[in-house]
Amino acid sequence: MADPAIRFRFEYGSGGVRLVSRQPVNLILPPSDNLAGRAHSGFWFELRDGGDRVLYRKVLNNPIRVDHEVFADPGASPVRVAANKPAGEFWVLAPDRPDARSLVLHSSPLDPGRSHEPASVLARFDLGAGR
Amino acid sequence: MSATDGAVGTTTKIFDTGPAAERWNLVILAEGYQAGELGHFATDAETFVNTFKATAPFDTMLHAINVYRVDVSSTDSGADDPGACGDGSAGTGTTVATYFDATFCGGGQVRRLLTINQGTALDVATAAVPEVQMVVVIVNSPTYGGSGGQVSVFSTNAQSVEIGLHEMGHSAFGLADEYESYAGCGLDVGHDRHPAAEPSQPNVTIDSSRATIKWSSLVDPGTAMPTTFNPDCTVCDPQPSPVPAGTVGAFEGAHYYHCGAYRPEYNCRMRTLSEAYCAVCRLTIVRILGPYMRPRVTALAPASGPVGTSVVITGEFFTDALSVGFGVTETGSMAVDSDTQITATAPDGSGDVDVTVISQYGTSPMSAADVFSYVASPVPIPVVTGISPLSGVPGTNIEIAGSGFTGATDVGFGDTNTPWLRVDSDTHITAEAPGGSGTVDVVVIGPGGSSALVLDDQFTFTPAGIIPSVDGVDPTRGGSGTSVVISGSGFTGATSVGFGSTGAAWISVDSDSQITALAPTGTGTVDITVIGPGGTSAIGPAGQFTYVPAAAPPAVTGVSPSTGSPGSVVVITGSGFTGATSVGFGNTGVPVMSVDSEAQITVQAPFGSGTVDVVVFGPAGWSPAVPGDQFTYVGSPVPTVGAVDPASGPEGAMVVVSGSGFSGATSIGFGFTGAVVMTIDSDTQITTVAPPGNGTVDVTVFGPQGSSVTSPSDQFTYTP
Numbered sequence: 016m017a018d019p020a021i022r023f024r025f026e027y028g029s030g031g032v033r034l035v036s037r038q039p040v041n042l043i044l045p046p047s048d049n050l051a052g053r054a055h056s057g058f059w060f061e062l063r064d065g066g067d068r069v070l071y072r073k074v075l076n077n078p079i080r081v082d083h084e085v086f087a088d089p090g091a092s093p094v095r096v097a098a099n100k101p102a103g104e105f106w107v108l109a110p111d112r113p114d115a116r117s118l119v120l121h122s123s124p125l126d127p128g129r130s131h132e133p134a135s136v137l138a139r140f141d142l143g144a145g146r
Numbered sequence: 147m148s149a150t151d152g153a154v155g156t157t158t159k160i161f162d163t164g165p166a167a168e169r170w171n172l173v174i175l176a177e178g179y180q181a182g183e184l185g186h187f188a189t190d191a192e193t194f195v196n197t198f199k200a201t202a203p204f205d206t207m208l209h210a211i212n213v214y215r216v217d218v219s220s221t222d223s224g225a226d227d228p229g230a231c232g233d234g235s236a237g238t239g240t241t242v243a244t245y246f247d248a249t250f251c252g253g254g255q256v257r258r259l260l261t262i263n264q265g266t267a268l269d270v271a272t273a274a275v276p277e278v279q280m281v282v283v284i285v286n287s288p289t290y291g292g293s294g295g296q297v298s299v300f301s302t303n304a305q306s307v308e309i310g311l312h313e314m315g316h317s318a319f320g321l322a323d324e325y326e327s328y329a330g331c332g333l334d335v336g337h338d339r340h341p342a343a344e345p346s347q348p349n350v351t352i353d354s355s356r357a358t359i360k361w362s363s364l365v366d367p368g369t370a371m372p373t374t375f376n377p378d379c380t381v382c383d384p385q386p387s388p389v390p391a392g393t394v395g396a397f398e399g400a401h402y403y404h405c406g407a408y409r410p411e412y413n414c415r416m417r418t419l420s421e422a423y424c425a426v427c428r429l430t431i432v433r434i435l436g437p438y439m440r441p442r443v444t445a446l447a448p449a450s451g452p453v454g455t456s457v458v459i460t461g462e463f464f465t466d467a468l469s470v471g472f473g474v475t476e477t478g479s480m481a482v483d484s485d486t487q488i489t490a491t492a493p494d495g496s497g498d499v500d501v502t503v504i505s506q507y508g509t510s511p512m513s514a515a516d517v518f519s520y521v522a523s524p525v526p527i528p529v530v531t532g533i534s535p536l537s538g539v540p541g542t543n544i545e546i547a548g549s550g551f552t553g554a555t556d557v558g559f560g561d562t563n564t565p566w567l568r569v570d571s572d573t574h575i576t577a578e579a580p581g582g583s584g585t586v587d588v589v590v591i592g593p594g595g596s597s598a599l600v601l602d603d604q605f606t607f608t609p610a611g612i613i614p615s616v617d618g619v620d621p622t623r624g625g626s627g628t629s630v631v632i633s634g635s636g637f638t639g640a641t642s643v644g645f646g647s648t649g650a651a652w653i654s655v656d657s658d659s660q661i662t663a664l665a666p667t668g669t670g671t672v673d674i675t676v677i678g679p680g681g682t683s684a685i686g687p688a689g690q691f692t693y694v695p696a697a698a699p700p701a702v703t704g705v706s707p708s709t710g711s712p713g714s715v716v717v718i719t720g721s722g723f724t725g726a727t728s729v730g731f732g733n734t735g736v737p738v739m740s741v742d743s744e745a746q747i748t749v750q751a752p753f754g755s756g757t758v759d760v761v762v763f764g765p766a767g768w769s770p771a772v773p774g775d776q777f778t779y780v781g782s783p784v785p786t787v788g789a790v791d792p793a794s795g796p797e798g799a800m801v802v803v804s805g806s807g808f809s810g811a812t813s814i815g816f817g818f819t820g821a822v823v824m825t826i827d828s829d830t831q832i833t834t835v836a837p838p839g840n841g842t843v844d845v846t847v848f849g850p851q852g853s854s855v856t857s858p859s860d861q862f863t864y865t866p
Contacts, residue, residue: 016442016511017167022272026265041167042277045434050346057322057346074346076316084294084316084323085256086309092325092418093312094333095402099253104265105296106272108279123343127328128336131401133343 017041019111023118023140027079028102032120032138035104044110048074054133056123062109065116071109078105082127097127115142152220152245155184157274161195161213164462166277169212170438172198173271173278177246177262177299178286181219190284190302191215197307203428203435209463209485210438216274220244225287225301231257248285252293260291260299267297280318282310308419315416315423319431322347324409324417324424326399331382338379340406347401348430349416354396354408361410361426364394372396372408379405387412394425439463441503443516451492452523459488459501459516466505472518473499496520525594526550530603533588537606538579539679544605546575546588553593559605560586582607612636614676616689623692624665627651630691632661632674639679645691646672668693698722700762702775709778711850712753715739716777718760723747725765731777732758753852755779783807785847787860794863795836801862803832803845810850816862817843840864 024036050059050072058077062070082097109118122137123130163169174194176187195213198204204211222242226249229239235257237250245266252261262283271281281297292300292309296317300306315321322345328337344352353359354372365371373395376383383399393411400409400417409417414424423431445460459470462485470480470490479491488503498519500512510516528550535542546557549572557564557577567577575590585606590597597603614636621628632643635658643650643663650663661676671692673685683689700722710716718729724744728735734752741747747762757778759771769775785807792801803814809829814821816839823835832847842863844856854860 016513017165022276024268038272038276040276042279043168043170043437043440045437052344054343055346056341056343059346074320074348076320076322076347078296078317080295083252083255083259083261084313085259086290086292086312086419087258087330092327092331093323094330095323095328096255096259099255103295104268106268131341131343131345131403134346 017043020044020108021111022106022108024104024106025120026102026104029100032079034118034140039111040108042108044071044108045073047071050074056131056134058120058122058134058137060107060109060121061119062112062115063117063119064112064114067117070112070115073107073109075107077122077130079103079122079125081125081130095127101125117141151222151243151247152218153181154245154270154274155181155217155219158188158215158217159212160188160191160215161199161208161211163209163212166212166275168438168442169277170210170280170435171275171278172211172213172280172282173275174213174215175246175267175270175281175283176216176218176220176286177248177283178220178222178224178242178244179218180221180223183223183286184217184219187217187284187286188215190286194282194284194307194310198311201311202422203432207432207435207439210435214275214278216270218245218270220286223286225249225260225285225289227251227287227289228254231255233257246283248283248287248299250287250289250291258291259293260285260287260289260301261293262297262299264295264297271297280314282314305419308415312415312419315427315431319427319434320347321416321427321430322350322401324350324400324414326376326382326402326404326407328402334402334404337403338405340401340403345401345407349410349414349424349426350401351396351408352406354398359396359408361394361429364410364425364429365396366394369393369395372398374398374412376405392425436507439466439505440508441467441505441510443501443503443510443513445515446501446518449517450519450521452521453492453494454523455492457490457492457501457518458483459490459503460486461488461503461510462486463505463507464488464503466507467503468506469504471500471502471504471509475499492518492520526552526592527594528554528590528592528597530588530590530597530600532602533605536604537608539608540579540581542579544577544579544588546577546590546603547573548575548590548597549573550592550594550597551575551590554590555593556591558587558589558591558596560584562586563591579605579607583609612638612678613681614640614678614683616674616676616683616686618688619674619691622690623694625693625696626665626667628665630663630665630674632663632676632689633659634661634676634683634689635659636678636680636683637661637676640676641679642677644673644675644677644682648672665691665693696766699766700726700764700769702760702762702769702772704774705760705777708776709780710751711780712751712852714751716749716751716760717742718747718749718762718775719745720762720769720775721745722764722766722769723762726762728763730759730761730763730768732756734758735763751777751779753784755783783849784852785811785849785854787845787847787854787857789859790845790862793861794865796865797836797838799836801834801836801845802827803834803847803860804830805832805847805854806830807849807854808832808847811847812850813848815846815848817841819843836862836864 022038059074118140120137121134179187227237231251232255246262252259287301290303294313298313300309356371375398396408400407410426411424443461465485477490503510530548532547552572562580564577587599588603616634638658648666653663674689676683702720729749760775762769787805819837821834825833847854
């Protein structure tokens with residue numbers, strides 16, 4: 016059975032990450048991810064309540080493309096090349112929770128040479144009260 | 147070179163398993179197809195979907211997935227292919243006007259990097275299918291290439307499909323790259339050892355501990371951990387796999403680093419295109435798609451009832467159902483009828499409860515459609531489905547089968563209740579038949595009422611047993627094997643006859659008042675008793691039978707006189723003559739005149755001639771022939787006619803009869819008429835005159851020993 020959700024649309028570029036739209040949608044979301052313990056690298060987002068408690072977390076392969084995956088000969092492993100001017104758009108799907116107050120993006124440094132370092136808060140978006 | 151270079155056309159659901167809000171929705175966009183080429187796009191999309199549907203684990207989770215095709219036409223066909231590229235390759239230099247602005251040598255770096263305007267693709271996909279989870283763009287170019295990001299991009303080159311599946315692993319399921327180089331093996335700088343931070347993706351790790359590695363549940367205890375390690379971290383590890391394909395462990399070299407990072411299997415689609423997804427990747431995909439295959443209950447029938455009600459549950463994703471809950475109580479009885487139907491029995495419970503179906507993909511969400519309302523169980527009305535035996539005498543124990551017997555208080559046999567019953571279970575009662583007659587319905591009386599009358603509950607009373615009575619036996623004496631007729635009463639249903647303490651070898655109940663039985667082996671005088679349903683007959687003088695020894699056959703020791711003529715009175719002496727009935731003189735028997743004693747008989751000699759043995763026939767048979775039993779006939783022998791001359795003639799004709807034994811002949815007959823004139827010419831000839839007669843007749847000579855035996859040679863035919 017579908018649940019209320021929101022598709023958050025972002026743009027990124029030299030100016031950082033910007034939330035450009037929120038689109039309500041009814042769909043089924045995958046379960047929240049657990050990232051307990053040690054520091055993690057990579058990218059994930061969290062829906063948080065007014066007490067900054069995590070309501071929902073989802074790990075993604077980093078949608079902010081600081082490099083490109085290039086496919087060599089068929090059957091061989093791909094390789095990667097750094098992007099000249101990282102810019103683009105992506106979305107995340109999060110539950111439409113009335114107690115949600117913020118959406119927080121976590122990411123390793125947006126530098127191909129540092130993309131395996133521990134992630135930190137990349138951006139925090141206030142979702143407002145009274146949701 | 148933008149969205150103005152084409153148009154977004156129709157959206158077609160090319161793989162439909164359910165409403166978009168309840169499925170994982172894959173949207174495929176066309177790029178570089180002119181309007182006239184959209185038929186090719188439909189084919190290309192179908193080709194990709196077929197590959198996708200055949201790929202594990204999607205092949206087992208297709209019911210979770212919808213696929214849509216959006217026909218986006220472009221002004222031109224194909225993709226940009228710059229003449230110069232950062233990798234030194236040479237392209238055609240073609241520039242085309244396409245909707246998503248696809249171009250090889252994306253960012254001017256590598257020829258095979260086929261990129262598009264991802265923001266435009268996301269806009270088109272969300273507008274076409276608001277519930278979209280994954281966007282794929284197929285670029286109408288035969289050149290191998292593709293790219294990732296939130297949108298998976300690949301060309302129509304047959305090998306490019308693998309790019310789509312690999313990129314889907316990233317964008318839809320959060321999988322990391324498992325290959326161990328960044329710029330390529332031998333080209334890497336600074337990728338010897340992975341940094342200390344644990345990757346957040348599920349399929350790579352820096353932890354090789356069996357106990358704590360994040361896919362520890364998939365590691366076999368016999369697999370070494372780490373399974374491989376790279377002895378030279380300055381290069382990619384060239385060693386082959388030391389374990390069979392599919393072994394899950396910790397293989398060093400992953401996530402763009404030669405050492406310090408591990409992948410779950412030696413190979414995987416996230417490491418090398420065209421390989422299958424490894425077990426950890428498959429599990430991750432299943433975990434994300436699983437909620438779409440979570441059971442859903444849409445209706446119950448009936449939606450209310452007592453404990454034990456059989457409820458048909460309608461919904462979806464029931465094939466993998468593990469159990470059904472009525473509130474917090476799991477049913478003890480369920481059957482998965484199909485992917486959309488389960489039949490389950492309501493367990494103990496009360497009030498309104500949600501009926502939930504549990505599978506490996508989760509528990510069905512609760513809704514108003516899954517509410518089952520318990521109602522108080524009505525007291526069941528007993529139902530009798532059968533009894534055994536179907537007939538019997540009062541006092542017979544009857545087994546009653548049926549239902550609703552719990553708490554039964556009585557069992558009626560017609561108008562009479564049982565004197566005793568035992569409720570063995572809700573479906574079985576044992577009850578004693580009371581006094582009664584005829585055929586009656588057996589009715590179980592319980593808290594819910596009385597069982598309805600049915601054919602299968604009918605019991606027929608048989609009369610109570612009558613004790614047989616023996617009034618007489620015939621014969622009263624005999625030996626083993628003697629057939630004895632027993633008269634009396636109450637013999638119907640008799641099962642055996644006793645000769646003393648020994649049962650008859652065979653009996654026949656001829657009627658209620660007569661039995662025929664064969665005497666068994668025995669001695670002396672015994673009481674014959676008849677055993678019937680009502681008991682055993684009393685003993686008494688009328689029922690006695692005496693065994694007699696087997697009689698010895700008669701024996702003749704002498705006859706007196708030992709010579710004589712037919713009619714002579716002969717006294718026979720010997721033994722065993724009691725019961726003798728006849729005596730044989732040769733082959734001619736005569737009845738006994740008198741049995742004078744066990745040792746003497748008197749008889750009259752029959753017609754005969756010559757010397758014959760005199761034998762006595764008694765109960766034990768014939769006496770053997772012995773020399774002392776011989777009797778010799780004396781006097782004229784029996785006449786014999788050999789010829790008649792003439793053999794024909796009229797009444798009054800003179801006829802000469804020739805033959806033998808004519809001496810002492812007393813008369814001569816022509817048929818039944820005696821001749822008046824007869825002259826005995828000699829012992830061998832008689833002359834006579836034919837008396838009145840007609841036809842052909844036998845001429846018979848009568849003498850003291852008897853008459854001649856007729857034969858064709860004695861015939862005389864009357865002529866007119």
